[in-house]
Amino acid sequence: MRFNPHIKDLIGKYNKxxxxxxxxxxxPQFSNTVNSxxxxxxxxxxxxPVSLYLHIPFCQSNCWFCGCNTIITTRRKQADAYxxxxxxxxxxxxxxxxxxxxxxxxxxxxxxxxxxxxxxxQTLFSTLRSxxxxxxxxxxxxxxxxxxxxxxxxxxxxxxxxTRASFGIQDxxxxxxxxxxxxxxxxxxxxxxxxxxxxxxxxxNVDLIYGLPYQNPxxxxxxxxxxxxxxxxxxAVFNYAHVPHLKPYQKKLENHPMPSPETRVDMLxxxxxxxxxxxxxxxxxxxxxxxxxxxxxxxxxxxxxxNFQGYTVQDEDEVIGLGISSISETPRSYRQNVKTxxxxxxxxxxxxxxxxxxxxxxDDDLIRRKMIRSVMCNMKLDFExxxxxxxxxxxxxxxxxxxxxxxxxxxxDGLIRNHSWGFEVTETGRLFLRNISMIFDxxxxxxxxxxxxxx
Numbered sequence: 153m154r155f156n157p158h159i160k161d162l163i164g165k166y167n168k169x170x171x172x173x174x175x176x177x178x179x180p181q182f183s184n185t186v187n188s189x190x191x192x193x194x195x196x197x198x199x200x201p202v203s204l205y206l207h208i209p210f211c212q213s214n215c216w217f218c219g220c221n222t223i224i225t226t227r228r229k230q231a232d233a234y235x236x237x238x239x240x241x242x243x244x245x246x247x248x249x250x251x252x253x254x255x256x257x258x259x260x261x262x263x264x265x266x267x268x269x270x271x272x273x274q275t276l277f278s279t280l281r282s283x284x285x286x287x288x289x290x291x292x293x294x295x296x297x298x299x300x301x302x303x304x305x306x307x308x309x310x311x312x313x314x315t316r317a318s319f320g321i322q323d324x325x326x327x328x329x330x331x332x333x334x335x336x337x338x339x340x341x342x343x344x345x346x347x348x349x350x351x352x353x354x355x356x357n358v359d360l361i362y363g364l365p366y367q368n369p370x371x372x373x374x375x376x377x378x379x380x381x382x383x384x385x386x387x388a389v390f391n392y393a394h395v396p397h398l399k400p401y402q403k404k405l406e407n408h409p410m411p412s413p414e415t416r417v418d419m420l421x422x423x424x425x426x427x428x429x430x431x432x433x434x435x436x437x438x439x440x441x442x443x444x445x446x447x448x449x450x451x452x453x454x455x456x457x458x459n460f461q462g463y464t465v466q467d468e469d470e471v472i473g474l475g476i477s478s479i480s481e482t483p484r485s486y487r488q489n490v491k492t493x494x495x496x497x498x499x500x501x502x503x504x505x506x507x508x509x510x511x512x513x514x515d516d517d518l519i520r521r522k523m524i525r526s527v528m529c530n531m532k533l534d535f536e537x538x539x540x541x542x543x544x545x546x547x548x549x550x551x552x553x554x555x556x557x558x559x560x561x562x563x564x565d566g567l568i569r570n571h572s573w574g575f576e577v578t579e580t581g582r583l584f585l586r587n588i589s590m591i592f593d594x595x596x597x598x599x600x601x602x603x604x605x606x607x
Contacts, residue, residue, distance in 0.1 A: 156566045156580040163417050165565070166587045169603040170596075172437070173528050173589050174460045175486055176521040177511055179479070180601030182488055184509040191510045194482040196249035196470070203257035203468045204284070205461060206238070206276070207475035209493075210267040212300065215334045216404045217322070217364060217392055221477035221491055222263050231272055234475075234493070237500045239279045241474055244505060246283040255284045257466045260294040266301050273308045291315050291466065298344040299336050310351045317348050318357035318388075323364060324378045331365040331408045338378055345382045355445070358384040362419045363392035365408035369415070369422045376426050386441040387432065388462065389423050391416065393604040420607065424583075436528060437585050439463050456529040463529065476506075484513045516594065519547055524589045531577040531585075555591045562588065583607055 156162060171178040196202075209223045210231055223230070245253075258280070268276065280286065293316040294309060306314075323329065324338045348356050358379060362372060379387070394410075396402040411419065424434060432440040433448050439462065441447045450456040450465040457464050459471055460479050473480040477491045487510035490496050499506035513521070519542065526533045535552045539545035552574075559575060562568050567581035567588065581588060586606040590596055 158566075159421065159580065159583075160417060162565055162567075162580070163583070163607050166567075166584050167413075167417075167605050167607040168587070170586045170590050170606040171593070171603055173524050173586065174458060174462070175479070175481065176524045176593070177486075177513070177517055177595055178593075178601070179486075179488070180599055181595050182486060182509040182511050186510050186512060188487075188505055188507050188510075190512055191485055191487040191507060192248060192505060194485045194512075195245065195472075195480075196253065198469050198483060200469050201254040201256040201288070202470040202472050203259070203459075203464075203466055204255055204280070205259050205261060205471060205473045205478055205480075206265075207261055207263065207473065207478040207489075208234075208265040208267060209263040209476055210234075211262070211264045211297075212267070213333065214401055215322075215332055216401055217332045217334075217361060219393055219395060219399055219402075220263060223493060228267075228269060228272075230493075231268055233497075235268075235272060235275055235279070237497060238276070238474055239282075240500045240503075241506060242279055242283050244500075244503070245472065252283060252285045253472075255280075255286055255289060256468055257291045257464070258286075258289065258293070259291075259461050261461065262295055264297040264300060265294050266296050266305050268305075270304050270308045273305065273312075277308075277312045286313070289313050293318065295319070296344065298340045301344055301347075303347055306347055306351060310353070314351075314353060316355040316357070317353055318359060318386075319344060320359040321379065322359065322361045323367065323372070324375045325366065325371055327366045328364050328371075331405065333404075341378075341382060345384075355385050357386040357388060358382065360387060360389045361392050362389060362423060363394075363411055363416050365405055365410055367411050367415075367419065369418045372419050373422060373426060376423070380430060385445055386439065386447065387427065388439050389427075390438050391420070391604065391607075395602070395604075397602075417607070420583075434579075434582055435463055436531070436582060451530060454530045454532075458525060458529050484518070486511050486513075515544065516547065519544075519551070520592050520594060523551070523592045527577065527589045527592075528585055531582065532574065534574045536573040551592065558591050 209221055211222045211224055212226050214224055292313045296317055296319040298319050321341055322334060329335050394402055427440045428434055433443055435441055435447055446465050447463055457467050469483045471481040476489055476496045479488045487507050489506045490508040496506050522538060523533055535548055539548040559570055563570050566578055567584050568575040568577055
């Protein structure tokens with residue numbers, strides 16, 4: 153990938169806190185004062201196929217870099233109680249929609265989904281099939297923790313339709329793994345990759361993180377050398393977000409030397425150069441995929457989508473989240489479940505919806521969401537085309553007019569190319585998708601929300 157010769161100056165200019173835009177409005181705008189009945193009324197309102205997200209929060213130990221909602225335990229029986237609560241939440245949904253919902257995509261996230269035993273996985277799939285129609289399922293994906301995975305667990309997932317798997321590696325260097333409390337010998341990564349390939353799984357993603365203790369450009373290149381031996385179909389390479397005010401255990405990382413902001417920038421540029429030189433395409437902000445991967449094909453055809461699980465080719469209007477902290481999306485709303493096991497148990501046991509907060513979208517939100525998704529997914533924004541899709545073309549013109557000074561500045565900096573119909577993102581601009589999207593965010597600066605830096 154060819155960078156602008158002034159790329160480091162551009163990073164210095166644009167590297168500021170900003171959302172990742174897995175939704176718009178973003179999660180900090182969700183409120184606990186919104187009427188739950190209003191949110192519930194949106195469930196199944198389109199009658200269209202849906203995607204499911206199931207949050208399995210359990211982990212046997214903490215990884216000090218983690219920002220996920222987890223429950224640390226070695227008690228497998230606690231998962232039995234959780235699965236029983238999930239079943240009751242599914243029953244609530246079934247009662248609301250009044251029939252079997254057509255599901256096209258299922259994603260298990262966590263936590264560690266493979267904390268569940270074979271029998272517990274079977275129980276979970278039985279629960280899903282009791283109320284959802286999985287006969288036309290296009291994708292079943294799961295996030296795996298290699299050190300806790302068995303072939304028997306993989307077999308039960310494959311038997312129930314597994315099509316895509318993702319597993320975290322973060323870094324293969326021993327020194328880094330010890331510092332982050334994630335000991336995972338590379339031999340285990342190789343074993344899991346072979347198990348998946350042997351079972352015919354053709355879409356495998358590897359998660360990496362840069363910005364962790366002891367990392368530097370040279371050591372990370374060694375990690376990438378090892379990752380290339382695995383030949384993953386996709387990679388997600390995340391910038392470590394240090395948020396000890398939200399996750400206090402992250403302070404443990406401060407006991408080790410952390411890479412400076414300048415070193416992080418060098419690592420990022422090195423990662424992009426290494427992976428694109430290795431034949432992967434830079435999808436956007438932190439995702440890479442082989443040219444024949446469906447993500448690349450979808451982006452080329454302007455049909456890539458983005459939700460709370462990241463980039464996807466599935467275009468379902470509704471995502472139903474199940475379990476603690478899970479987020480659901482409908483065409484006009486978002487809702488998030490309560491975040492603790494105790495609160496979840498209390499709500500479900502009283503036959504109440506476990507909703508903690510949410511938001512009903514305004515017409516302005518819908519327009520801006522289309523704009524931001526177009527930038528984040530398809531690397532362009534066609535104002536003229538968008539104006540033809542909605543009744544209020546005047547609002548599109550007003551938003552465009554307000555953005556023109558910033559768009560001109562970004563064109564001067566080489567981030568975009570302006571056209572009569574809108575603009576397209578340059579190769580350099582792919583590093584700054586979040587910044588470009590922020591132009592169209594009406595909520596920025598109106599709350600005390602804290603975000604990670606954009607680059």
